[in-house]
Amino acid sequence: MKIIAIGRNYINHAKELNNAIPEQPVFFMKPETALLQKNRPFYYPEFSNNIHYEVEIVVRINKIGKYIEEQFAHKYYNQIGIGIDFTARDLQEIQKKKGLPWEIAKAFDNSAPISHFVDLSNYKDIQDIHFSLDINQKNVQTGHTKDMLFSVDKIIAYVSQFVSLKIGDLIFTGTPAGVGKVKIGDRLVASIEKEELLNFEIK
Numbered sequence: 001m002k003i004i005a006i007g008r009n010y011i012n013h014a015k016e017l018n019n020a021i022p023e024q025p026v027f028f029m030k031p032e033t034a035l036l037q038k039n040r041p042f043y044y045p046e047f048s049n050n051i052h053y054e055v056e057i058v059v060r061i062n063k064i065g066k067y068i069e070e071q072f073a074h075k076y077y078n079q080i081g082i083g084i085d086f087t088a089r090d091l092q093e094i095q096k097k098k099g100l101p102w103e104i105a106k107a108f109d110n111s112a113p114i115s116h117f118v119d120l121s122n123y124k125d126i127q128d129i130h131f132s133l134d135i136n137q138k139n140v141q142t143g144h145t146k147d148m149l150f151s152v153d154k155i156i157a158y159v160s161q162f163v164s165l166k167i168g169d170l171i172f173t174g175t176p177a178g179v180g181k182v183k184i185g186d187r188l189v190a191s192i193e194k195e196e197l198l199n200f201e202i203k
Contacts, residue, residue: 001168003030003112004159005056005085009149009174025150025158028102030085030172036113041203044184045108048088053182054175055133055141055190058083059126059152060117061169068160073153076165078121082131082190082197083114085172086182112172115190115197123193126152134189135182143176 007026036042044051060079068076085106092105123129126145133141150158152173156165182188182202190198 001032001166001170002163003032003034003170003172004028004163005030005106005112005172006150006155006174009155010143010147010176011149022149025155027155027159028106030107030112033109034107034112036110036200039198039200040113041201042086042110042113042182043203044182045088047108048090048105050088050090051182052087052089052179053133053135053140053188054085054087054179055131055143056083056085056172056175057081057129057131057143057145057192058114058117059156059171059173061156061165061171062167064164064166065156065160066164068157068165070153070157073156074126076156077152077171079117079119080123080126080129080192081115081117082192083112083170083172084133084188084190084198085175086111086113087179089181112170113188113198113200114170118192118197129192130194131192132190132194133178134191135186137187137189140180141176141178145173147176148174 088105
């Protein structure tokens with residue numbers, strides 16, 4: 001199982017970090033050890049003092065595929081969840097200035113808290129879904145999948161040109177604007193269409 005994460009997939013988020021708008025999907029990887037499941041707490045790591053939350057719709061792959069055509073991509077997933085792409089922003093900025101990879105800032109242990117998965121049949125259209133993140137009962141991020149620069153099907157078609165997809169692989173599809181810092185004691189609650197799916201504490 002691997003985690004594929006899409007960067008800069010919402011224009012307003014790219015702008016808030018002063019990043020260029022990509023012409024093709026930008027993706028990076030997180031290892032299986034990044035997963036944090038069952039609403040377990042996230043322990044703030046010692047190597048950073050600027051951990052940012054990024055709420056994202058997550059797609060679970062249910063079929064092996066390579067060189068998938070966009071028109072057939074919808075056949076390769078039938079469940080979605082919601083997750084947080086935790087980012088050590090201080091480390092990421094150092095890496096970006098040096099032109100180095102982001103893994104140190106993105107792939108660390110427990111950097112991918114994730115909810116349980118819900119059948120896609122519960123929703124009319126994967127590109128017509130609202131999702132949100134509250135911290136300490138205050139809304140900090142609200143997104144809508146129609147605002148993605150690259151649709152889920154386009155992401156799958158693009159990524160599968162380079163990386164074979166396997167059953168159980170997870171795709172974090174990008175975050176909307178509103179990212180920011182977390183601190184010890186925060187409680188994060190993430191929802192899809194106002195249904196709470198993820199609820200955990202920073203310790």
